[in-house]
Amino acid sequence: MARKGSRLGSWAFLIGLVIAVVVGFGLGGGLGQGMVITLFVIGLIVGLLNVVDEEVTPFLMSGTVLIIAASLSKDVLSTVTFIGSVLDALLILFVPATVIVAVKNVFQLARH
Numbered sequence: 386m387a388r389k390g391s392r393l394g395s396w397a398f399l400i401g402l403v404i405a406v407v408v409g410f411g412l413g414g415g416l417g418q419g420m421v422i423t424l425f426v427i428g429l430i431v432g433l434l435n436v437v438d439e440e441v442t443p444f445l446m447s448g449t450v451l452i453i454a455a456s457l458s459k460d461v462l463s464t465v466t467f468i469g470s471v472l473d474a475l476l477i478l479f480v481p482a483t484v485i486v487a488v489k490n491v492f493q494l495a496r497h
Contacts, residue, residue, distance in 0.1 A: 401424060406471055406474070420474075424478045428479060429481045433489075448483035
């Protein structure tokens with residue numbers, strides 16, 4: 386996913402996923418303000434550094450599906466609290482990443 390020579394985006398993505406799952410299972414203090422800010426910033430880094438031009442459409446499609454599924458399944462999965470927490474953490478990670486990639490794509494389309 387990351388551009389050649391830049392591993393920050395790949396590491397940010399992997400670290401963000403691990404943090405989201407760990408926090409979702411109630412470890413690491415839960416989704417406090419500090420963790421929300423951390424996941425949000427990692428999402429920004431992923432959106433800025435991790436998606437190259439040929440990956441924009443698959444990333445936006447997958448990110449959008451993940452965001453919609455996670456948002457809509459919260460009511461259904463509310464009885465299993467850790468799954469809801471994992472989905473919340475994934476939303477905090479993927480929403481900024483998806484928005485950044487979408488905005489970059491719009492600017493790219495406007496240039497042509």
